[in-house]
Amino acid sequence: MTLPLALETAALGKTFGRTRALDGVDLAVPAGTVFGVIGPNGAGKTTLMRVLLDVIRPSSGEARVLGSDPRTGGPALRRRIGYLPGELRLEGRITGRALLNYYAGISGEVRPGSADRLAERLGLDLDRRVGTLSKGNKQKLGLVQAFLHEPELLVLDEPTSGLDPIVQQEFLALLREARDRGQTVFLSSHVLSEIQQAATDVAVLRAGRVITVSTVDALRQTAIRHVRAELEGVTAEGARRVLTGIPGLSALELSATPSPRLTASFTITGPIDGCVKALAGFTVAELVVEEPDLEESVLRLYHDGETR
Incomplete structure (x- = not known):
């Protein structure tokens, strides 16, 4: 109705x-x-x-x-x-x-x-x-x-x-x-x-x-999430190969932490389902996902409006 x-x-x-x-x-x-x-x-x-x-x-x-x-x-x-x-x-x-x-x-x-x-x-x-x-x-x-x-x-x-x-x-x-x-x-x-x-x-x-x-x-649903995952038993090259396939991923950074962990930090725009499925292939020692940042999403809309 x-x-x-x-x-x-x-x-x-x-x-x-x-x-x-x-x-x-x-x-x-x-x-x-x-x-x-x-x-x-x-x-x-x-x-x-x-x-x-x-x-x-x-x-x-x-x-x-x-x-x-x-x-x-x-x-x-x-x-x-x-x-x-x-x-x-x-x-x-x-x-x-x-x-x-x-x-x-x-x-x-x-x-x-x-x-x-x-x-x-x-x-x-x-x-x-x-x-x-x-x-x-x-x-x-x-x-x-x-x-x-x-x-x-x-x-x-x-x-x-x-x-x-x-x-x-x-x-x-x-x-x-x-x-x-x-x-x-x-x-x-x-x-x-x-x-x-x-x-x-x-x-x-x-x-x-x-x-x-x-x-x-x-x-x-279009909001930006910031993700930090500590992965065990994986090389930077192996992690990069999998994580770069996540839809909406940007700003990927990989840094070595005390063995055997690798810290992956990145940003996701939109649904998080692809991220969850990608991380399921690793041993995840710690995972932090910040709440959707609508402020950043709206700022991006302002920027898009300026470039049209």
Whole structure:
């Protein structure tokens, strides 16, 4: 069954003077999914989100948000969305509780006690004045504001900025719960591990263009692994002859260790099955395989995009 789309763009473009911040972005985000956009600072992530929310208007192309044109959706569409901007600015003279009460009056119905429950999970004191809060606590307040009314769509720009690791894990739990309730989450980050833990699908953005759209699992299948194996009873020549036949192998280095071991270090791109089968022909004294490095995979995608 094909899911309805929560977000859709077609040839979406945005220019600022001579700078093209978005260059023909095509995206389709199914409802009820957690969709991540990864890219370095300046890739166009924030501009894309602002266009989708009608904070700024596109220069070309089209966008649909929850089935509506964001330029004409008005307050009714806004109330269906929870938004955490990347550059969070909050009124500092009032308490967090008063600020959330104000937002609740704008966004619509909020379940009783929701603000306190979210604040407790994130470790946030709602009775302190906003101006006295640290960057991390202001970020928590922004997250509570976005999640408060359980919107159909959450748009989160660099949501874990300033959060400590424990709070980051609680935030990921909130995302999973939102997904299980059928909410759609569209989040951006320049930290790939964050997207890897949170999202099922990811778009890689570079210089305003989508390089690729993939499931996180599929991207992981193309990921780079670093392997170090200590082999016994084999010569360097014999090991090289077998190991060079491994699909996706590169950067092979062989070094003698105290007899009778030989250390083989190499990199594999893609599935590891061929490596396992090749090593099965040796006596392996020790084997270390690093977890798939998606960061390196995405950097390779950026490099490939530059050479096209």
